[in-house]
Amino acid sequence: MRAYAVQCFCEPVVPVERVDHRPAGTEVVVEVMRCGVCHTDLHLQDGYYDLGGGKRLNLVDRGINPPVILGHEVLGRLVSKGPDAPLDDGAIGKAFLIYPWLGCGTCDMCLRGDENLCGKPQSIGVFRPGGYAEQCVVPHPKYLIDVSGIEPTLAATYACSGLTAYSALRKxxxxxxxxxxxxxxxxxxxxxxxxxxxxxxxxxxxxxxxxxxxxxxxxxxxxxxxxxxxxxxxxxxxxxxxxxxxxxxxxxxxxxxxxxxxxxxxxxxxxxxxxxxxxxxxxxxxxxxxxxxxxxSFVGSLDELKELIALVKSGNIQPLPVEEVPFDAVNDALARLRAGHVKGRLVLAR
Ligand SMILES: [Zn+2]
Ligand SMILES: [Zn+2]
Missing domain, CATH: 3.40.50.720 (NAD(P)-binding Rossmann-like Domain)
Structure with a gap:
């Protein structure tokens, strides 16, 4: 499969070829249909966060090393599952939104449902390969969210921009x-x-x-x-x-x-x-x-994303302006976001 990766920090994202993943255990694989382009992707491309006072938080020091396949606002069609993945009949072939802010799954934070605050984060598109790709691997189907009835390009944006805003406002x-x-x-x-x-x-x-x-x-x-x-x-x-x-x-x-x-x-x-x-x-x-x-407030929990999707389905939230961009134009999309000329959200689409 084709993916788009940061090979060297501070350089454009480049297309790379990867072998198709055969899911093991509880893993599932989705064929990516949409992936939002986020400011966090710019930091991942740069390789650092500015801490002020001339200090930097380098991503290498957080265990993030190139190649990094970006993309954490991922919506895709479920195409295959591991032998132990619990799934309803008919789930294969359906489109789902992926909750990307995964943790280790075993610490107190993860067990109480705050995986986004885990000390050993495994976030999709940051620590694990993300959705700037033809396929994306998810470790368990519990991270797949049914967004039927919501326009797919818009639905993708709820995994980060929507969830981040929702979790902050809930506080x-x-x-x-x-x-x-x-x-x-x-x-x-x-x-x-x-x-x-x-x-x-x-x-x-x-x-x-x-x-x-x-x-x-x-x-x-x-x-x-x-x-x-x-x-x-x-x-x-x-x-x-x-x-x-x-x-x-x-x-x-x-x-x-x-x-x-x-x-x-x-x-x-x-x-x-x-x-x-x-x-x-x-x-x-x-x-x-x-x-x-x-x-x-940092992104949000799996439960908060489910609450947000329910709120959207109830019809009480106006749709965010979104613009579809072909996956091959990913560098152009990142450059536009960096320049600050985007109304709403850019979403890679195929
Ligand atoms: Zn984001
Ligand atoms: Zn954890």
Whole structure:
């Protein structure tokens, strides 16, 4: 089968040939139909995360070595199964969304259902070969999610961008009718976050983005207030709206996190999900006196992805704008994402 791999960090993804996998044990193999292109893929291509202050988190130090077959928003047709894979009759040939954030399967985190927080992650498209390929191997059919009724290109995006936004918003504990929720950054995950926030019943949502086109997009998707966080009166606008009860930072750089934390009213919470990179400094006395919470949120659990898919099937979430790109144009897709010129999500499709 053909796959697309990072052979050397910082270089374009290249096509590679791999032998077809014969599933053993509980493994299943899907023929990839769609695979979303995510910012995390850019970090995997670069080989590091920027930690701020000139420091880097090198992927080699996390045990990630090329070749890496990227792609963690994978939707595909189930084509074969190992002898011990428990499957319903008729499952072969059906299309499924893959939950990619696998752990070791045996530690306390994994056993309580938080595989995405496992200390020995096995994520598909990061630590295991992903969906930038004709086929993708999944260790157990419990990671296959029935998305029948959802358009496949859109469905693929729920495995990362949708799930990341959903899991962050589930951590937001405010009065959905009265309190102001601030979303920082309207990239693919941010826009997904706005739509899911609407679906979850948040009624007062402010969106900050430096790009006027994205602010316009936010207004069209239900935001109550949009602004450029660099404007001198940005903080005053939020204060006039009653202050921010909770902020979700979908960018995760110094400017966005500083702004989000500073904008919180007393008792407010800021959840950082973006991995753009950088660092912030927090003075401790105001942290105490304002009684604020700063929290990270990393993708989401298998149960959360199932909850999200159920919410989508209920018809309460507007579809994210998606654009299909041929698998052979993967480098072009990565370059466009890097340049920041994508509305919604790019999805490789065949
Ligand atoms: Zn992702
Ligand atoms: Zn584990």
């Amino acid at each position: 937001v504990d405010i009065d959905k009718e009265r309190d102001l929720l601030l979303l920082m950054g309207l990239g693919g995950v941010g826009l997904s976050g706005l739509q899911i926030a609407m679906g979850l019943g948040f009624r007062r949502i402010a969106v900050a983005d430096i790009d006027p086109a994205k602010r316009e997009l936010a207004l069209g998707h239900g935001a109550t207030l949009v602004f450029d966080p660099r404007d001198a009166d940005a903080s005053a606008q939020l204060a006039a709206a009653g202050g921010v009860a909770a902020a979700v930072d979908f960018v995760g750089n110094k400017a966005t996190a500083d702004f989000a934390v500073a904008s919180l009213r007393k008792g407010g919470m800021c959840i950082v999900v973006g991995l753009f990179g950088g660092d912030i400094t927090i003075s401790l006395p105001p942290l105490v006196q304002r009684a604020i919470t700063l929290r990270g």
